[in-house]
Amino acid sequence: MTLKLVYRGMLVHSTRDTPLEILKDYLLGVDSKGKIAFIEKGENVEGLSKEWGFHTSDVIQLEQHEFLMPGLVDTHIHASQYSYSGTALDLPLLDWLNTYTFPVESKYKDLDFAKDVYTKVVRRTLCNGTTTACYFATIHTDASLLLGQIADEFGQRALVGKVCMDCNSMVPYYKETPEESMDETVRFIHELLKKEYANVKPVVTPRFAVSCSSSLLYTLGEIAKNNNLHIQSHISENKEEVKLVQQLFRDCRSYTDVYLKHDLLTDKTVMAHGCYLTDEELEIFHEKGAAISHCPRSNISLASGMLNVRKVLNNNVKLGLGTDVAGGYSPSVLDALRRAMDTSKFLSMQDAQLQTLTFEEAFRLATLGGSEALSLDDQTGNFEVGKDFDALRVNMSVPGGPVDVFPGQGPKIILEKFLNLGDDRNIVEVFVAGRKVVPFTEL
Ligand code: GUN
Ligand code: ZN
Numbered sequence: 001m002t003l004k005l006v007y008r009g010m011l012v013h014s015t016r017d018t019p020l021e022i023l024k025d026y027l028l029g030v031d032s033k034g035k036i037a038f039i040e041k042g043e044n045v046e047g048l049s050k051e052w053g054f055h056t057s058d059v060i061q062l063e064q065h066e067f068l069m070p071g072l073v074d075t076h077i078h079a080s081q082y083s084y085s086g087t088a089l090d091l092p093l094l095d096w097l098n099t100y101t102f103p104v105e106s107k108y109k110d111l112d113f114a115k116d117v118y119t120k121v122v123r124r125t126l127c128n129g130t131t132t133a134c135y136f137a138t139i140h141t142d143a144s145l146l147l148g149q150i151a152d153e154f155g156q157r158a159l160v161g162k163v164c165m166d167c168n169s170m171v172p173y174y175k176e177t178p179e180e181s182m183d184e185t186v187r188f189i190h191e192l193l194k195k196e197y198a199n200v201k202p203v204v205t206p207r208f209a210v211s212c213s214s215s216l217l218y219t220l221g222e223i224a225k226n227n228n229l230h231i232q233s234h235i236s237e238n239k240e241e242v243k244l245v246q247q248l249f250r251d252c253r254s255y256t257d258v259y260l261k262h263d264l265l266t267d268k269t270v271m272a273h274g275c276y277l278t279d280e281e282l283e284i285f286h287e288k289g290a291a292i293s294h295c296p297r298s299n300i301s302l303a304s305g306m307l308n309v310r311k312v313l314n315n316n317v318k319l320g321l322g323t324d325v326a327g328g329y330s331p332s333v334l335d336a337l338r339r340a341m342d343t344s345k346f347l348s349m350q351d352a353q354l355q356t357l358t359f360e361e362a363f364r365l366a367t368l369g370g371s372e373a374l375s376l377d378d379q380t381g382n383f384e385v386g387k388d389f390d391a392l393r394v395n396m397s398v399p400g401g402p403v404d405v406f407p408g409q410g411p412k413i414i415l416e417k418f419l420n421l422g423d424d425r426n427i428v429e430v431f432v433a434g435r436k437v438v439p440f441t442e443l
Contacts, residue, residue: 007031009062020360034434071131071390072333073370076293076322082121085326102171115141131390155437160207162188169333203368208234221263237273256281275305291318291373296339297328320373393429
């Protein structure tokens, strides 16, 4: 096996046992298939060069304030809402959907409009270090396929969902009939799988229980099961929504029970928000191996609620971070990480017993936790031999950068500063499956 890349310098990542492992002066080799071939101490360079057949002069040496970290995983983002991110944050969820979201999403019938927004969101998230994104598109099959094509062309790892919704839209021109929703979902999955993109896959996407009839939910559960597909939706984001779901699904014990009964809670399911889930519901998530996407920026912006991450982690439920653009206004997973830490601190002000999230734990949620939440942790999320090389090269001394580093500040401080103060200027290179996707080579 020939090698594509060898880096030498500091590596930071999470493992199953520790939220932060710092490897100072290590060598990381990437093979021609984009997989991590070895991770070894720097002092072994001579031996490794013989074993793997590379010249020591080809090794890329990281600078003093540089490090490699795993790529960021956005477990929940509405690509279609990117056009109005940073605006329209003055209404609670259900009004916000009908007033702002559904009218904008209806525009994706127009493939030129879709191409423009989808290109921009893929580029923007890649620059911000999102190597894996779990996307909601819209109800439009062709535009959703286009999002898959654009993610593939730019080299982003992505799950792409054509949104399904056949009820309770107050916008008459933005909903589907049950038959349309089912048929178009089947067409979307079939067409996307036919492309055989290496790192872009379909995800079955009922918008949320409010928007879907029971028969549509059953069919989507069946489609996911028969094709072994990922599933994504929303759950328990806002109190009014939880109440409405109770009224709409009277035979179900809880919001979680709605998805459970329709076979939509599997070990490939990721549900966004979950602010109001009870212990009993979290237990069901744990049993099923289903995950939660924590979207703290959106939870604050739409005044939806606050997820208690400690409770979720204590229940051994898989957890990742989501930007939830455009309910969340930032496309950056670093912003989601910061707001996750803020939310944890807000909750600890109300409960002194609550252990706040550490920055190391937040780092894990943004990387390995996200890959676990998407059941992609066999391929990505940290630096392990055999996994794909999905990574960021971070330079904390980049000219014109947003952060100053001072003498004596070691690796852990440098990482903490990046997580709290860094931005896309510090992310000098981004790799997905060994391919350098940032800086962009114009397509
Ligand atoms: N629940 C159903 N649809 C949506 C959406 O588009 N955004 C958010 N934040 N919640 C939802
Ligand atoms: Zn969402």
